[in-house]
Amino acid sequence: MKIFVSGLFNLENNIYVKKFPIDYSPIEYSFNQTSINISGVGYNITKALHNLNDEVVPATFLGKDSIGKMIERELKELEINTEFILNDLDFTCSSVILYDESGRRKIYCDLKDIQEKVYPSNLIMEEVKSSLGVVVCNINYNKEIIKIARELNKTIFTDVHVLSDINDEYNKKFMENANVLFLSDEGIKGDRISFMKKLFDRYKNDIIVIGCGKEGALLLDNTSQKKKIYSVSSIYTRKVVNTCGAGDALFSCFVHYYLKTKDVLKSIKYATAFASYKIGSSGGANGFLKEEDLERLFEKIEGEIIIEDRGE
Numbered sequence: 001m002k003i004f005v006s007g008l009f010n011l012e013n014n015i016y017v018k019k020f021p022i023d024y025s026p027i028e029y030s031f032n033q034t035s036i037n038i039s040g041v042g043y044n045i046t047k048a049l050h051n052l053n054d055e056v057v058p059a060t061f062l063g064k065d066s067i068g069k070m071i072e073r074e075l076k077e078l079e080i081n082t083e084f085i086l087n088d089l090d091f092t093c094s095s096v097i098l099y100d101e102s103g104r105r106k107i108y109c110d111l112k113d114i115q116e117k118v119y120p121s122n123l124i125m126e127e128v129k130s131s132l133g134v135v136v137c138n139i140n141y142n143k144e145i146i147k148i149a150r151e152l153n154k155t156i157f158t159d160v161h162v163l164s165d166i167n168d169e170y171n172k173k174f175m176e177n178a179n180v181l182f183l184s185d186e187g188i189k190g191d192r193i194s195f196m197k198k199l200f201d202r203y204k205n206d207i208i209v210i211g212c213g214k215e216g217a218l219l220l221d222n223t224s225q226k227k228k229i230y231s232v233s234s235i236y237t238r239k240v241v242n243t244c245g246a247g248d249a250l251f252s253c254f255v256h257y258y259l260k261t262k263d264v265l266k267s268i269k270y271a272t273a274f275a276s277y278k279i280g281s282s283g284g285a286n287g288f289l290k291e292e293d294l295e296r297l298f299e300k301i302e303g304e305i306i307i308e309d310r311g312e
Contacts, residue, residue: 001259003049004128006059006145007042007137008114009085010093011067014242014282017098020106038071039284040093041137041159044245048252048274050080051288057127059084059145061117063092084124089114103243103279115140121148128152133259138174146177155179155259159251162187166198175199180207180258182251185218193229193310196220200227207264209254211247217272218310221264226312232268233306237297238280245284249275253294269305273298 016033046058058080062068064087071092075082091112099105119141125148128134134149135157136142149156158178160171164187168175175181181203188195188210196208200220208220216234220227253274257267274294281287289297 001133001256002055002057002131003133003135003255003259004057004059004124004131004149005042005046005049005135005137006119006124006139006142007045007135008040008093008111008139009038009043009058009060009062009071010040010095010109011071012037012039012094012284013096014244015096015098016282017100019100020098020104022098035282037283037285038074039095039245041161041248042139043071044248044285045135045137045252045255046075046080047078047285048249048288049256050078052253052256052291052294054256057081057084057131059119059124059127060086061089061114061119061141062087063089063112065091067092067094084127086119088117097242097244097284099242099244099282103240105242105244107244117141119145121145124148128154133157133255135255136174136178138171143173146173150177157182157251157255159183159247161247164189166195166202175203175205178203178205180209180255181205182209182211182247182254184247185210185212185215192218196229207258209250209268211250213243213246217250217268219264219268223262223264228312229310230265230268231308231310232272233304233308235272235276235301235304237273237276237301240279242282243279244282245287246275246279248284249278249288252288256291265307269302269307270294270298272305273301 095109134154157180158174159182210218217232253271278287
């Protein structure tokens with residue numbers, strides 16, 4: 001399947017810390033507890049979908065620096081299309097992620113001047129048109145790309161990550177245009193199902209998924225025009241190392257299986273297994289199973305993923 005993905009690519013530094021909050025000391029020594037990887041939401045999704053055997057067409061901005069060139073080399077080695085990756089930034093975006101042994105993390109993301117960029121829509125019109133699905137991450141330049149996807153009547157997937165206000169001005173354009181909307185529960189104050197219902201009443205998305213970490217996920221399905229809400233249990237597939245990228249894994253795998261099967265509940269089950277395995281690795285773009293390996297894992301553990309009907 002051909003899937004268009006537009007979102008952030010960056011250089012990611014993962015640093016293990018003993019606990020949060022961090023006690024001050026001028027220097028600490030460690031051994032094999034830090035890593036530097038290519039990541040960013042757009043890259044994570046691109047690589048996950050590539051592992052799941054999709055034809056992925058990514059669009060993003062990189063820097064003119066050596067890091068930008070390194071990321072392009074990596075994509076070419078993976079045989080991922082680089083035609084729509086523009087080296088228009090002076091410096092490539094970067095992030096630092098602190099994580100502890102329980103998997104909790106604190107992310108510092110430096111976007112450089114990417115939020116000021118406008119992606120030339122004429123470059124990607126035909127790619128969007130020929131794609132089965134369109135993933136638009138909530139980066140500023142995608143506000144124009146999402147218009148094109150809507151005009152072409154494409155299935156639009158977006159993840160707004162941490163959200164505390166359903167009327168959030170920055171994310172409004174993404175939420176009101178998404179057929180499939182993902183977010184985390186980390187910014188939700190109060191009852192998560194009530195928040196989900198308010199989101200649906202405001203934006204009428206076909207599908208809403210709220211990732212709830214070790215508590216699993218909540219899913220609202222309105223694809224048959226009869227709203228149903230489900231809770232989805234989490235599953236333990238291997239030791240948790242770093243939860244960074246778990247939401248991207250859940251989202252990516254859902255995109256893949258939903259476009260492939262149109263089976264909402266089956267798709268969230270596959271996505272749960274995929275994300276569970278992923279967090280056994282450190283680095284937002286590491287730990288993604290190949291589709292054939294995920295299928296084998298899923299055969300063993302499908303029955304352990306419990307889906308409970310929570311009504312309308």
